[in-house]
Amino acid sequence: MRIAILDDYQSVALSMADWSVLPAGVEVVSFRDHLHDEDALVARLEGFDAISRMRERTEFPRRVLERLPRLKLLLATGRRNSDTIDLAAATELGITVCSTASIPCFPVELTWGLVLALFRRIPFEHAAVQGGGWQSGLGRGLNGRTLGVVGLGTIGLPVARIGQAFGMEVIAWSRNLTAERAAEAGVARVSKEELLERSDAVTLHVPLTPESTHLIGEAELARMKSDAYLINTSRGPLIDEAALVRALKGRRIGGAGLDVFDVEPLPAEHPLRGLDNAVLTPHIGYVTEDNYRIYFTQTVENIQAYLAGKPMRVLMPGDKVLNFAH
Template identity: 40%
Template sequence: MAKVLVVGDPLLTSEALKKAVHSTLGEHTEVVCADWKPASDEEFWYLRSIVEKNGPSVGKPPQELYDLAADVDLIITQHTPINAQIIARAQKCSAIGICRAGVENIDVQAATKKNIAVFHTMGRNAHAVSDYTIGMMLCEMRNIARSHAELKQGNWKKQYANAGFVGDMFEKTVGLVGFGYIGHVVAKKLQGFDVEVIVYDPFASQAVIEEAGAKKVSLEELCRRADFISMHARLSPETQGLLGAEQFALMKPTAYVVNTARAGLIDEQALIEALQTKKIGGAALDVFWVEPPAADHPLMNLDNVTITPHLAGSTKDAFSRTPYLLLAEIKRTVLEGNPRWVVNLNDLSLDLKALK
């Protein structure tokens, strides 16, 4: 019988994870619960942010994890940092499952050395982020947030920075940078707007992109043609600063840049300069290079940008759905093989017998 350690956080509690384990793996499964409880919401978001950037070694996981990890077959968590020291104590563990697509909070290298498979949850918030992405497109083009803020201040304002080119979505060209789960869903949802979708993703085949009703293009062509440029790539050394001064120089002066992925995909200073000099029409950003941004950050004073505090993937539906998706995939892999969501598959020999 498998023994599972579930580690909750302020967004997804250990009790919710325990319920998903029993529902998916069976009521007989032994579950050990722990929760990562930073002192405040502010501390949680701060620690989450620095772990995203610098890895699990800078986090502050619950002290009890160092002991609890020693006697379990499977660890399930979401945002809690699982560092090399915890993994070193995990003598029986076969797999670590993460209720998110990114694995920045897990020391994957340490897990691989111990032959521990690291599962992530692909597409877990694809609907949440894709909804938000399209909302941000509409919000920036139609000045929805700005007009709301003005009216709240008692101002009946109808003219904004893009007054000369406010448009409709109809027949616009939307460029998607990255075509993974979220990019696919964005493309599908955009079909109802009668737009042309073009895609830059060197790892997605032309056949897959065309099957989704889109066209594969180079990054240069996408920047030249798109009315909206929406970021959906993973952040890596190869994609860091993917949009920089060179790319902004290619864009239409009416183009909008939307980022609900990772701030590092865009060169911060190049974007600020493009907005300040009106090289592009505007931007809609849900992610930042430092979160939260400083009160005097240049973006705070620009009239051609919509900014929100990293909300795109944060819906109750997405959080509650995720552990069931993850555990179902782990169970399928144990029973059938053919792992799909194991991030370190190429570097280990998969042995999940302990989970059967």
């Protein structure tokens, strides 16, 4: 068996688990770069029996799976995979798809890292000190400010609770949020328009669907306060990226904290790079040693189980979010 590990950006996959437990003759090859071109991806993978992918970094629609006749085992990681792997096609083609657990709290932590970085100007003050300077501007406190949470689910709810702990007023909106659920969290449910107009920080925590694509566009950005911040640690296309660039360049909002983008890795010439009112991180919300050890340890377990004829943590057509114990 030949196994490909995709998008191993930090070259850590082989050190996050004990791959030596696999039988002799199993070859594991790690690829650090990401291939956007579908033909190049197929050419790279056509000689492998199994593929391990990191979260949703590489999509596997039917047209790709059909071009990989040797593929028998697709090793996914994380809880959400059905939107980017055609599970029905995999089943028809005889490809077993297995996944792993994931710890959901880490994007919450990064969200607050970005909020604090923006309000307290941490990257800019760090740069000032490193450059030989000292205090370069005035930060803003969180206490008494208003936090607008879009999506009060697995990530949004703890984000809201932390905002309350900082002394913020927390308001929330999503298409499916009820006033009762919001009240249980001590949060006021408001309209999308009111949330945008009142919030000092707007943070997005909803899944990417056709309905949520460009949830924040030109009109929504125009409703925000001129000094408000927009934070996105969910999925890049929730925001109309071109509209956001225009708003940031025109100083129509205070700034943005972004961990996710339309195209990843973010192209070197992208206009978001270099903007002094944007704090950017390279999609690291879930990227922790803790999660990686789960992902790759359970991936090795999934390979062992498959080779033993007893596949485990198998994803089937219709599966949405998996809650495997870690």
